[in-house]
Amino acid sequence: MNKLYDVLVIGGGNAALCAAMTAREAGCSVLMLESAPREFRGGNSRHTRNLRYCHDQGNAFLTGPYEEEEFWNDLLLVTKGQTNQALARHVIRESRNLGGWMEAHGGRFQPAMRGTLHLARTNAFFLGGGKALMNAYYATAGRLGVEVLYEATCQDLELDQGVFTAARFDHLGESRTVQARVVVLASGGYEANLDWLKESWGPAAENFIVRGCPYDRGRMLRVMLDHGARPVGDPTQGHAVAIDARAPKFDGGIVTRLDCVPFGIVVNRDGRRFHDEGEDFWPKRYAIWGRLVAGQPDQIAYCLIDAKSIDLFMPSVFPPITAGSIGEMAERLGLDPNALEQTVAGFNAAVRPGRFHPGELDECATAGLDPPKSHWARPLNTPPFYGYPLRPGITFTYLGLTVTARAQVVMADGQPAPNIFAAGEIMAGNILGQGYMAGFGMTIGTVYGRIAGREAARHALEQSERS
Numbered sequence: 132m133n134k135l136y137d138v139l140v141i142g143g144g145n146a147a148l149c150a151a152m153t154a155r156e157a158g159c160s161v162l163m164l165e166s167a168p169r170e171f172r173g174g175n176s177r178h179t180r181n182l183r184y185c186h187d188q189g190n191a192f193l194t195g196p197y198e199e200e201e202f203w204n205d206l207l208l209v210t211k212g213q214t215n216q217a218l219a220r221h222v223i224r225e226s227r228n229l230g231g232w233m234e235a236h237g238g239r240f241q242p243a244m245r246g247t248l249h250l251a252r253t254n255a256f257f258l259g260g261g262k263a264l265m266n267a268y269y270a271t272a273g274r275l276g277v278e279v280l281y282e283a284t285c286q287d288l289e290l291d292q293g294v295f296t297a298a299r300f301d302h303l304g305e306s307r308t309v310q311a312r313v314v315v316l317a318s319g320g321y322e323a324n325l326d327w328l329k330e331s332w333g334p335a336a337e338n339f340i341v342r343g344c345p346y347d348r349g350r351m352l353r354v355m356l357d358h359g360a361r362p363v364g365d366p367t368q369g370h371a372v373a374i375d376a377r378a379p380k381f382d383g384g385i386v387t388r389l390d391c392v393p394f395g396i397v398v399n400r401d402g403r404r405f406h407d408e409g410e411d412f413w414p415k416r417y418a419i420w421g422r423l424v425a426g427q428p429d430q431i432a433y434c435l436i437d438a439k440s441i442d443l444f445m446p447s448v449f450p451p452i453t454a455g456s457i458g459e460m461a462e463r464l465g466l467d468p469n470a471l472e473q474t475v476a477g478f479n480a481a482v483r484p485g486r487f488h489p490g491e492l493d494e495c496a497t498a499g500l501d502p503p504k505s506h507w508a509r510p511l512n513t514p515p516f517y518g519y520p521l522r523p524g525i526t527f528t529y530l531g532l533t534v535t536a537r538a539q540v541v542m543a544d545g546q547p548a549p550n551i552f553a554a555g556e557i558m559a560g561n562i563l564g565q566g567y568m569a570g571f572g573m574t575i576g577t578v579y580g581r582i583a584g585r586e587a588a589r590h591a592l593e594q595s596e597r598s
């Protein structure tokens with residue numbers, strides 16, 4: 132490729148598109164390299180449903196205001212203070228009224244649906260989901276004149292004394308090089324790279340299911356770390372939920388999540404319970420179950436419910452395994468019938484009478500059982516019984532690149548690389564040191580994508596004037 136681009140964007144999801152559109156609108160020539168073929172473009176962003184942003188009043192799709200302080204306190208709560216306060220505040224402030232910018236670039240919203248109402252005030256839901264949002268952004272980017280190469284996987288970056296000069300990428304079986312004044316790295320995390328996950332999770336990672344796309348393998352993160360970029364975030368932290376073990380290894384998306392846990396019991400391969408299934412409301416707890424299942428032998432677990440609970444949660448995409456008795460269920464799941472019968476009998480005997488209420492932290496709890504079940508504990512005694520196999524489903528990783536408020540990548544000596552910017556999951560660890568709150572991944576990507584696009588354009592145009 133002979134052309135010298137102003138801005139090269141590596142990645143094809145939300146952060147990449149926000150950066151590319153912004154840089155192009157500022158007058159730059161922009162090339163995007165997306166690993167995926169066109170049909171699968173959009174990274175994990177195409178699996179999303181909503182994003183949260185600061186707003187002072189409700190509108191057609193948000194039920195009320197969500198101000199900076201509340202947003203900040205929500206973040207403090209989930210991260211337990213593991214966040215870069217300055218950058219986190221920056222993201223929150225810059226997210227103000229983001230919905231308007233998204234609509235101007237093709238995004239469409241809808242009111243929250245039943246089942247997601249607790250997010251109706253804080254989070255804006257994408258009409259048609261993340262896939263529709265990505266398609267709209269690609270259409271807008273195309274109209275603006277952003278060039279996109281699909282099936283183009285960046286392998287290496289050439290740096291001359293800390294300054295980016297060119298990128299080497301594979302495209303349809305050929306190795307090619309492209310030069311640009313500035314590069315924006317928006318290539319996601321490394322959650323699809325099981326070998327890398329094994330470095331911190333051990334061999335257990337082999338049994339993880341990747342909820343998102345197979346392309347987020349962390350190549351650009353590794354390349355930049357090798358070039359001396361300063362890492363941020365804990366490699367053992369990330370977002371993992373318990374999902375249906377029958378889900379495909381990659382790209383199963385949100386439908387493979389199972390929400391039955393609070394209404395039943397969860398046993399491991401040995402037929403034993405290992406954690407309080409009714410600790411708190413499911414939206415507050417589902418993200419711990421990925422890690423819990425990862426800690427069990429063979430990284431497999433089974434959720435069992437009975438006929439009383441089958442209508443209390445979102446139906447599963449794979450039908451449950453059904454049985455007329457616990458012994459039969461054990462056989463169907465490949466568990467030891469004696470062990471499972473013993474576990475269920477012990478659980479049933481420990482359940483104390485109380486008023487059952489699926490929408491409240493109710494009084495139905497066990498007594499004298501280890502581990503206890505603190506809420507929604509009812510005996511498993513009403514056939515048919517239903518079983519669901521569970522595996523850890525990894526959503527995204529937190530180890531990333533340290534960035535400045537201007538989205539510049541910080542090198543080991545603490546100095547920002549002048550023409551290397553990062554946005555999205557590759558730098559989310561600056562703000563999410565641990566924990567997660569729904570809709571914040573897209574906030575970070577949109578805010579930082581726009582900052583990276585703006586700052587990259589500024590730098591590229593200055594360089595172009597000088598030359």
Ligand SMILES: Cc1cc2nc3c(=O)[nH]c(=O)nc-3n(C[C@H](O)[C@H](O)[C@H](O)COP(=O)(O)OP(=O)(O)OC[C@H]3O[C@@H](n4cnc5c(N)ncnc54)[C@H](O)[C@@H]3O)c2cc1C
Nearest residue numbers: 143144146166174175176180285319343555556570572573
């Ligand atoms: C099932 C699921 C549901 C989710 N739901 C939500 C939600 O509702 N709200 C929310 O805020 N967050 C949600 N998230 C998290 C959200 O997806 C991410 O935070 C967000 O998409 C990150 O955006 P990104 O642009 O950084 O990465 P991505 O959207 O993953 O994009 C990365 C892109 O880089 C490309 N790429 C990777 N390596 C290379 C390379 N070497 N060369 C070229 N291209 C490369 C990939 O193909 C991909 O296009 C969800 C995640 C999953 C898996």
